Amino acid sequence: MSDYRYPLREAEFALKALVDFDQLCAKGELEGVGLELAMAIIEEAGKLGSEVLAPLNRVGDTDGAKLTDRGVQESPGFADAYAQFCAGGWASLTSPEAYGGQALPSVLNTTVGEIWQSSNLAFALCPMLAAGATEAIIKHASDELKQKYAPKMVSGEWACTMNLTEPDAGTDLAALKTKAEPNGDHYLISGQKIFITWGDHQMTDNIVHLVLARLPDAPPGVKGISLFIVPKFMVDDNGNLGEANDLRCVSLEHKLGIHGSPTCVMSYGDNGGAVGYLVGEKHNGLSFMFTMMNHARQDVGLQGVAVSERSYQQAVAYAKDRLQGTNKDGSRYTIFKFPDVRRMLMQMKASIEAMRGLALIASAEIDRSHYGNDAEQKAKHGQRVDLLTPIVKGWLTELAQEVTSLGIQIHGGMGFIEETGVAQHYRDARILPIYEGTNGVQALDLVGRKTLLNEGAHLNDLFADIESTISQLAAEPSLKASAGKMQQALEAARAARAWLLDNSPQDKSAPGSVSFSFLMLMGYLCGGWVMAKNQLHAQAQLAEGAGDAEFLKAKLVTANFYFEQLLPKTQAYFAAIESGSESTMALSEEQF
Known part of the structure; x- marks a missing residue:
């Protein structure tokens, strides 16, 4: 289905009522940035979402990513859509200007992010992970690594992944076995990672993998984990790409939903070791990765809002169109007149407004933890971010299960039929309470x-x-x-x-x-x-x-x-x- 439209009035209302966007920008000393500019940006994002990404949502579901002799081939149309996404500067909204970013508020990126996730959840996972990975690199990597990798990560020219989970280590990262052996100015990485979202594809020239691994002298448990940059293709000192690194996708998972998002089993070091570069000090990788994970957890909560909104829009349109009652004069009326249908639609609408609002409040707290000169106030906002993040990730994704299920129910028997497209929202939503830390x-x-x-x-x-x-x-x-x-x-x-x-x-x-x-x-x-x-x-x-x-x-x-x-x-x-x-x-x- 390609009839998605982002609710602009909802965004404007929320940015005024819940965030006080103009005041937030003033506190951040963002000259020329305010609600008027934000709404213009959101409107343009809405066009890309509805006109380019939304029509590909069904394509990704029915013609998902495939593993070929040359690696993973993404769904048809995704590469062109990604090129338009990057050309529009959408990948760089919140990144620092020093690396080519636009340094706009996080809460604006959250509003725009809802558009990408509603339009095409599977597609949007790729730039979503890149944003978190970029933040982790800029905060924790050496200046040399930042200069070599960050600009092309910020622009979206290079994609990024997060490699934590292994066959014998799900949430329990203390059981992690991937090894990193020192080898001159780099490390040789060997091991296998599973459930790697967008672990391989052909949409970008390079993919920057962030990989958790253990050094030979690592202490046991999570305190012995280090973080490494492991590029798909080697990068020379001038930023040019060289030979392929020793890593590959060995299989793709066949999933309930998000078929357009390749979920890869990645193998590192089958032929001697994949070249990797240490991020920050050794044995502190998990805390560095949490920079990316906390970013991702709020984004997953936002996915709950987004897929719910898509389901709601389709349910409203169907309820207003589906004839199911007959008046005494023989004329017919739609199911929209039925109180129980109205109950379900109101539950969807009220849930989404509450979900969206909480996502924006939490995101604005990230901005407030960075803006201003009062260290005590910034720390308090940081504490609020920490407190709200599990609620945003957990509650919003649980509600998404109810909302998308109601979307099917309103469609009746037609909701159970894949051709209507409404079941895809329910299937796609089911991963949300699971990944990036179960609820x-x-x-x-x-x-x-x-x-x-x-x-x-x-x-x-x-x-x-x-x-x-x-x-x-x-x-x-x-x-x-x-x-x-x-x-x-x-x-x-x-x-x-x-x-x-x-x-x-x-x-x-x-x-x-x-x-x-x-x-x-x-x-x-x-x-x-x-x-x-x-x-x-x-x-x-x-x-x-x-x-x-x-x-x-x-x-x-x-x-x-x-x-x-x-x-x-x-x-x-x-x-x-x-x-x-x-x-x-x-x-x-x-x-x-």
């Missing part, structure tokens, strides 16, 4: 490192900000009901935090048993926070007589639906948390 890992991270490790202090800071928004709601007579519902949800979150702090010391199974429920509770609470901010902004705009009144009224109604139908889930998740770990851990292995 179980995100939940453990939220409970462990982001809550228990600091006694819930960072959560308290977030709760204080939510409380402030609730106070603003309560001050508006027409929004007092929203304030009451948000207060109930906030109290559930506070009680859940207290329960974790009280029970985790004596029950080692408690954090792991309740972590997913805690993640989901926090997701629905933060989604409510987004919708509360939306209501406040829409109400203020209506009072001033500014903007499209019907659009703003729809914002108020959608938020009310969220508060009435979705926010109460916080109470259910708290009840699950309060029950603890007993029934979860009670059965022996033999009883399963």
